[in-house]
Amino acid sequence: MTTVTLAGTPVEVDDEGFLQKPEQWTREMGEEMARSAGIEKLTERHWQVIDFMRKTYLDTGAAPSMRALGKTSGVAIKELYELFPKGPAKLAAKIGGIPKPRGCV
Amino acid sequence: MRRRYGAETEITVVDRDNRHVYQPDLLFVPFGLVAPDSICRPRSKQLRRGVEFRLGKVERVETEKNTVHLVGGETLPYDVLIVASGAELLPEETEGLTGPGWGATAFTYYSVEGAASLSKAMEGFEGGRLVVNIVDVPIKCPIAPLEFCFLSDWWLQKRGLRKKTEIVLATPLDGAFTKPVAARMLGELLEKKKILVEAEFATGRVDGEARKLHSWDEREIDYDLLVSIPLHGGSPFVESSNGLGDELGFIVVDPNTLQAKAAPNVFAIGDATNVPTSKAGAVAHFQAETLGENIQHFLAGEELEKSFDGHANCFIETGFSKALLLDFNYDVEPLPGKFPLPGIGPMSLLKESRLDHLGKLAFRKLYWHLLLPGRRIPLISAQLKMAGKDTSLLSSTKEGVTG
Structure with missing residues (x-):
C-alpha cells in the first residue's frame, strides 16, 4: 500500500494503482487516472460504465465482472473494449476509484 | 433435518433427472482413467428413507406465496426452500x-x-x-x-x-x-x-x-x-423467479448465513449461490453445516449464525501420480503447510506429493459413502483452521485473521 497524489490530493493505492478507499475518490482523480492509462478524454459513454461500476461496488461490495458489465451496464462488451482497451472491468474500476475486481474463485 | 425433527418434517427433493454425477472424476474421463458410467449413480438411491424424491423441472419460484411451480402446472408449497440447482454450462x-x-x-x-x-x-x-x-x-x-x-x-x-x-x-x-x-x-x-x-x-x-x-x-x-x-450461469428458472438471482442467475444470499436476500425462508447451497468462493463440491459440504443450523434457527425464530467462512478445500492433480492440496476461505488465501493436523499432516498444502494424489483418489469412496449420506469426515472442520499454515508468505493485508 502506497500513498500517491491524484488531482492534488494524497490517496492510498495498491501496487497496481487501485484506490483502497473509494470515498477518497473524485471525478477529477478519475480523469487523471484515465489520462495516465492513455484515455485522453472521458466521454459520456465512459462515465456511464464508470458510474455503473462504482454504484454496483458501493451497493453490493463487489465490482461486476466483465460479463455482468456487458449484460447490465447498457454497454455491450465489444464497445466496452473500444472505450477501455485491454481490460474494461479493471480499467473502469481503477478510474472509478474502487478496488481491483477480484476474479471469483 | 430428519435426525433433528423426525417424521414431523416432510422433505421433498425435486430434480429434473435422476442421475447424480461425481463431478471431480470428469477430469479423468478424457484420459481414459475413469469410465463415464462409473461416475454416475441414481439420485434417488442416495437419499435416506423418509426423503421423497420427485422428478420434475422447476419453472419458477414464487417467494411471495412460498410456492415452487413445476413445468406442467403442478405446484409445491413450502415452509423452507433450499435452492441447490447448481451452475449450468452455457x-x-x-x-x-x-x-x-x-x-x-x-x-x-x-x-x-x-x-x-x-x-x-x-x-x-x-x-x-x-x-x-x-x-x-x-x-x-x-x-x-x-x-x-x-x-x-x-x-x-x-x-x-x-x-x-x-x-x-x-x-x-x-x-x-x-x-x-x-x-x-x-x-x-x-x-x-x-x-x-x-x-x-x-x-x-x-x-x-x-x-x-x-x-x-x-x-x-x-x-x-x-x-x-x-x-456458466444459474438454472434457467432463477431468471423467471422474481428477485431470487443475480444477473448471471446465481442465487443472491448472505455469504455467511446462506439465507437468500429474496425471502427469509429461502436458502441456497453449492454452486447455485453467488458467494465469492469456489463453486466446488467441498464448499457445498462445508456450507451444509451452516445451512442445517440456520434452518433450525429460522424455524425456532432465532437469529441466524454467520458461520460460513467461504471455506474451500481442493486436491489439484498434477500428473505422474502426484497432487497438491489447497485450503482457503473468503479471507485467507491458499498457503503452504500441513493438513489436517498442524505440523503432521499427513497431507501437504500447496506442495506436490504422492499422498495428496492418493487422497484425491480415495475421496471418491468417501464421497459416496460418507459425504452424501450426511456423515462427517473426522478431523476436517467446516471452518478454515490457520494452525499448520505458513503465513510468512502473506502480504501485510491479512492481519487480524485468527483460527
Whole structure:
C-alpha cells in the first residue's frame, strides 16, 4: 500500500494503482487516472460504465465482472473494449476509484 | 433435518433427472482413467428413507406465496426452500463455440457426454496445439483447467507425443489462479511443465473452421484441439423467479448465513449461490453445516449464525501420480503447510506429493459413502483452521485473521 497524489490530493493505492478507499475518490482523480492509462478524454459513454461500476461496488461490495458489465451496464462488451482497451472491468474500476475486481474463485 | 425433527418434517427433493454425477472424476474421463458410467449413480438411491424424491423441472419460484411451480402446472408449497440447482454450462453464449468443429475439434469435459467424446478425440490425437480455454469466470472448480493441463502433459509424455504438442492455457485471469501465493506457485509448476499461459485472454468468439480463438482485444490463438470451459450461469428458472438471482442467475444470499436476500425462508447451497468462493463440491459440504443450523434457527425464530467462512478445500492433480492440496476461505488465501493436523499432516498444502494424489483418489469412496449420506469426515472442520499454515508468505493485508 502506497500513498500517491491524484488531482492534488494524497490517496492510498495498491501496487497496481487501485484506490483502497473509494470515498477518497473524485471525478477529477478519475480523469487523471484515465489520462495516465492513455484515455485522453472521458466521454459520456465512459462515465456511464464508470458510474455503473462504482454504484454496483458501493451497493453490493463487489465490482461486476466483465460479463455482468456487458449484460447490465447498457454497454455491450465489444464497445466496452473500444472505450477501455485491454481490460474494461479493471480499467473502469481503477478510474472509478474502487478496488481491483477480484476474479471469483 | 430428519435426525433433528423426525417424521414431523416432510422433505421433498425435486430434480429434473435422476442421475447424480461425481463431478471431480470428469477430469479423468478424457484420459481414459475413469469410465463415464462409473461416475454416475441414481439420485434417488442416495437419499435416506423418509426423503421423497420427485422428478420434475422447476419453472419458477414464487417467494411471495412460498410456492415452487413445476413445468406442467403442478405446484409445491413450502415452509423452507433450499435452492441447490447448481451452475449450468452455457457454451452457446460464446459466438461460434458450438458451431463448426464442436464435438470434432472443440470439446468441454465439464459434462459427462462432453468428457466422453473428448476421450475419443484424445485417443486419436497425434500432436499439435492443445488449447485449454476458460471463457470467463465463475466456473465450477476453477483449478480443474490447470489439472487438465498437468494431466495432458503427463498423458502426452506417456504416449510419446509431448514433444510434438504445445499445451496452452488461455485464461481470463491475470495468472494461474486468483490468489497471489497459489498463483505464483501454480504458475511456476506450469512453467516447469512447459505449459504456456495466455493470461487476461477474454474470449470473444471461436472460429471453428479456421480453428482460432479470438479475444475481445483482438488477440488470436490457433488450436488443433480446443478444450473449452464454457460460460456458466444459474438454472434457467432463477431468471423467471422474481428477485431470487443475480444477473448471471446465481442465487443472491448472505455469504455467511446462506439465507437468500429474496425471502427469509429461502436458502441456497453449492454452486447455485453467488458467494465469492469456489463453486466446488467441498464448499457445498462445508456450507451444509451452516445451512442445517440456520434452518433450525429460522424455524425456532432465532437469529441466524454467520458461520460460513467461504471455506474451500481442493486436491489439484498434477500428473505422474502426484497432487497438491489447497485450503482457503473468503479471507485467507491458499498457503503452504500441513493438513489436517498442524505440523503432521499427513497431507501437504500447496506442495506436490504422492499422498495428496492418493487422497484425491480415495475421496471418491468417501464421497459416496460418507459425504452424501450426511456423515462427517473426522478431523476436517467446516471452518478454515490457520494452525499448520505458513503465513510468512502473506502480504501485510491479512492481519487480524485468527483460527
